[in-house]
C-alpha cells in the first residue's frame with residue numbers, strides 16, 4: 001500500500017512538473033495526432049490523449065521527466081557548476097545527454113519510436129516550437145527532447161495497438 005502511494009506520488013509529481021513548465025497532456029496529444037493522422041483514419045484527439053496518459057503511467061518515463069526538468073530548472077537559476085551550467089543553459093549541440101535521457105522513453109515501445117522521435121525533433125510542431133524559443137529566458141534543453149520522446153512513444157503504442165485490433169501480430 002505504501003509502495004502504491006509512493007508510485008502514485010511520483011506520477012503525480014511528474015505530471016505536475018510538466019504542467020508547471022507549460023506542457024499539457026493535450027499539447028503532447030497534438031504531437032501524436034500530427035505524427036499519426038496519416039496512418040489512422042478517424043483518429044481522435046481523445047485516443048491520442050489516452051495513449052499519452054498510458055506512456056506517462058510508466059515509471060521510466062516519470063524518472064526521465066523528473067530528472068530532465070530538475071536540470072532545466074537548475075540551469076535556469078544558474079545553480080549548476082561550470083562547465084555544465086553553460087553547456088545546458090546554451091543547449092550546446094555537442095552535449096547530447098538530453099537526447100540520451102529521452103531514449104529511455106522512446107525505447108519502451110521498440111524501434112519504430114525512433115523514426116517518430118527524429119521526425120518531430122526535425123519539424124518541431126506545436127509545443128516543441130514554444131519550448132525551443134530561446135527568447136523567453138526559460139531553459140528547456142531537456143524538456144523539448146522528453147516531450148518529443150513521449151509523443152513518439154505514444155505514437156508507437158497507438159501503432160501497435162491498432163495492429164492488434166486488426167488481428168495482425170505487432171512487428
Ligand SMILES: [Mg+2]
Nearest residue numbers: 098141142145
Ligand atoms: Mg534538447
